[in-house]
Amino acid sequence: MAAYSDSGASAEIPRHFKEGRKEIMLITVEEYKDVLEKYFVVDCAIRERNIFGFALDRVFSDKEVEEEERNKWDRSLRPKRLAVFYRDDAEGERLGAENLGNWGPLQLGAMTVPTSQFLLYESHEDRVYVIGSGRDEFENPIDPRKNPDAPVHAGVRRIKTFHGKAFLAGGYRGFTERLGPDSYRSHKTLVGGYPLSHPESGREGFVDFDMFSETDIYAAGGKGDVWHFNGSAWRQIQLPTNAWLNTVCCGGDGMVYISGYEGLTFMGRGDNWKQINAGGIYLGWKDMVWFEDRAWATSDNGLWTIKDGKVEFRNHLLPSEISVCSGNLYVADGVMLMAGLGGACFRENGKWHSIFTAGQMGKLLLDEAK
Template sequence: MPKGLYFFVCLQDWDDSTPRPFEEDLNVRLIKLHVGGGKPWLTSKLTGFSGLMCGGYITSSSLCICVDRIGQVFTKNIEGGEIEQDIAGGGGEGPMRGGVRRLKQINGWLYASGGGRSLCKRLGRNDWEEIGVLPPEGKGEVGFDDFDGFSEADIYAAGGQGDVWHYDGSAWRQLPFPSKMWIESVCCGADGHVYIGAQNGHVFRGRGNRWEHIHEGDLSLPFKDMVWFGDRIYATNDYGLWEIKDGIVGCSSEPADITICSGNLSVGDGVMLLAGHYGAALHDGNSWVQLFSIAKLENQANLASGASE
């Protein structure tokens, strides 16, 4: 993938005075930003998608892969885009038993996790395979809402109420976890620990059969994303940015023009991207820079509209 190329999923806004529409009835845009490119902005219009997520992987010629909650797939290539076949599954069958919850890279390959304890890997166009023999589908509130891996043979997947599993390259094993809290996010850190974000911002750290509760959460939202970058974990939700270093969780001290971009995090090619309702920012390993601000873009559009009247 070319340097300085970033993709964003944008959802149509609606009038707050009216009932919220179903997400599949709203227009969705996949927006490409190529910093330093000849044409920095490019938009793909999509309809009928709900809860769209996007990701990429270095083993593919596709620039970006998008998957929604029900497994619909859209690929963005250098020459246009394509709606592919849905990820197979449902009704207890793999590779995707339930709704798709997360896309993430492991070792350059794109993986997707979903309900009913399912995890699959994209091999190519219209080709997804389940990871191992999937664990029992389970009853009640089970995973997988998120996952991460130290390698393709060392994957942690979790979700539901304290439902944590490990894949060793050949088989899945359920791990003893010290809580029945709702799990939202998983990150395998370069320090050798696995970090799990639970309801209200609680954080657990461990690996295998050993886990400790390192942070008592008091937030209205859990951490939707947790990533390792540099020498620490970065965690975010729609309200802010947090950092976890040496087992200590704290609010980020970065300036407001950076933290206002909080929402989702992604790491790749030596940089970390932060994007949310109000804009996007980039960390290059040394410092942050704001890529764009929604408020500034709206102001520029209004000024241009007024000038043309």
């Protein structure tokens, strides 16, 4: 397995590339062709240190797009897959996939409590699908329009793992902890908000959340809508902005980082906040996590870090096989996983490791076809 420093130095010569390259991938061309060739990563999760999951959406050819437009098909309902990478398995046997059909947008998470499984949420039909540890099954829909006992108000926007447990946040200030199959500890009655029919209800969170502990949780979304849970009650936090918010990260430095439109970022805790980034980042960040000694934030356009209140663009400091993987982040069990349109990689013990890059796999497939 190759190891990469932040400077891009490689410790090994690759197996899957032409002589002279400094790149290695942990899946084979055959695995890529079978599972990933016509798909791209829309979300990722870590079940355990050596088991990674990828929610995949189908790439359509120009001809397929024309047919889609001609028939007025919903492009969000293209075929989906769930791919699982087992890095401890033998080379050539590390990647498998489950075909999901024409599903809507996906959110992927994982847990080891009470069972080691991936948890997949699909927004079109509000499906909940779990897989792992010898089980593969649907659970009850998680939207109250289809399930009166659903633990959130409407949909799921984020799934994260904390101490092996899965926590979920969603629209209209929804927040819940998964206890087991079809079992949740819901916060629906604890968080205030407008009735769902109220015209202002769509301006509320939550889009993201993070926690220092289960009695110290921050959640945000909507137009400057930030809330804190102290173990018994939620209260609204006055963040000095009315911008749409995207990400929340509780840092190992004791600070909370909240970002919004175009990367507008605040750092603080409780009722004390300061702006540390004015924005200007195209579309802002999709994910923000704490790993090692800093916050990491990503979008499809790159990777940034925040340390000591300083925001830094990282792409030029990373090997190309790492920087192209920007898009989604997930942290669990001592590993940070990053995956997106260009591929997937992970960081562990201060080193980067490339799982695959779509560009290099495409070149290898062209070479095979010659």
